[in-house]
Amino acid sequence: NAGVTQTPKFQVLKTGQSMTLQCAQDMNHEYMSWYRQDPGMGLRLIHYSVGAGITDQGEVPNGYNVSRSTTEDFPLRLLSAAPSQTSVYFCASSYSAARGYNGYTFGSGTRLTVV
Amino acid sequence: AQSVSQHNHHVILSEAASLELGCNYSYGGTVNLFWYVQYPGQHLQLLLKYFSGDPLVKGIKGFEAEFIKSKFSFNLRKPSVQWSDTAEYFCAVNAQGTYKYIFGTGTRLKVLA
Numbered sequence: 613n614a615g616v617t618q619t620p621k622f623q624v625l626k627t628g629q630s631m632t633l634q635c636a637q638d639m640n641h642e643y644m645s646w647y648r649q650d651p652g653m654g655l656r657l658i659h660y661s662v663g664a665g666i667t668d669q670g671e672v673p674n675g676y677n678v679s680r681s682t683t684e685d686f687p688l689r690l691l692s693a694a695p696s697q698t699s700v701y702f703c704a705s706s707y708s709a710a711r712g713y714n715g716y717t718f719g720s721g722t723r724l725t726v727v
Numbered sequence: 728a729q730s731v732s733q734h735n736h737h738v739i740l741s742e743a744a745s746l747e748l749g750c751n752y753s754y755g756g757t758v759n760l761f762w763y764v765q766y767p768g769q770h771l772q773l774l775l776k777y778f779s780g781d782p783l784v785k786g787i788k789g790f791e792a793e794f795i796k797s798k799f800s801f802n803l804r805k806p807s808v809q810w811s812d813t814a815e816y817f818c819a820v821n822a823q824g825t826y827k828y829i830f831g832t833g834t835r836l837k838v839l840a
Contacts, residue, residue: 654733
């Protein structure tokens with residue numbers, strides 16, 4: 613099925629560990645973003661990309677790295693996990709304006725706990 | 728800086744009651760507006776969107792929203808809610824040309840059967 617696929621769905625990390633959250637889309641979308649969702653705070657933008665090879669920071673980028681080597685994939689790396697990074701992470705993608713931007717499609721999320 | 732306010736954090740309604748959830752944004756330029764719904768344990772799904780044209784937009788599942796530019800508002804409405812509408816609702820805004828969403832903090836709706 614076409615859409616945004618995130619793996620893993622659940623993850624527990626120890627403080628200081630690193631890991632990569634995977635995100636892939638098969639809709640040939642140019643734009644991809646990572647959000648974190650915390651209770652009472654809505655969703656906040658971590659990093660985004662407007663195309664392969666182009667990334668930029670969102671509201672809360674500290675502690676996270678991204679890269680976009682292909683149109684399909686947009687992994688999010690936690691360099692040294694901290695308890696403050698316990699959250700639910702959502703990846704989203706969309707077309708560019710030139711190809712009919714119509715809002716973002718979201719993945720099913722990764723629930724991360726850092727102990 | 729852009730911001731989005733959802734003033735109702737928790738709403739409890741009985742089935743068949745009417746719903747209106749408020750959303751106000753702060754931005755001086757042209758915006759695109761969205762409402763998303765998140766059912767328990769699931770990802771966000773697009774309910775409806777406004778880009779331009781008729782300020783009254785209709786979405787899925789009987790939801791509609793009205794863009795009032797002078798009030799910087801995009802309130803979500805449904806004439807008669809169902810138990811299955813129990814979910815969290817998020818308003819989102821992006822300035823045209825930026826494609827970065829700013830989300831409100833969400834409204835948790837509970838519909839009593």
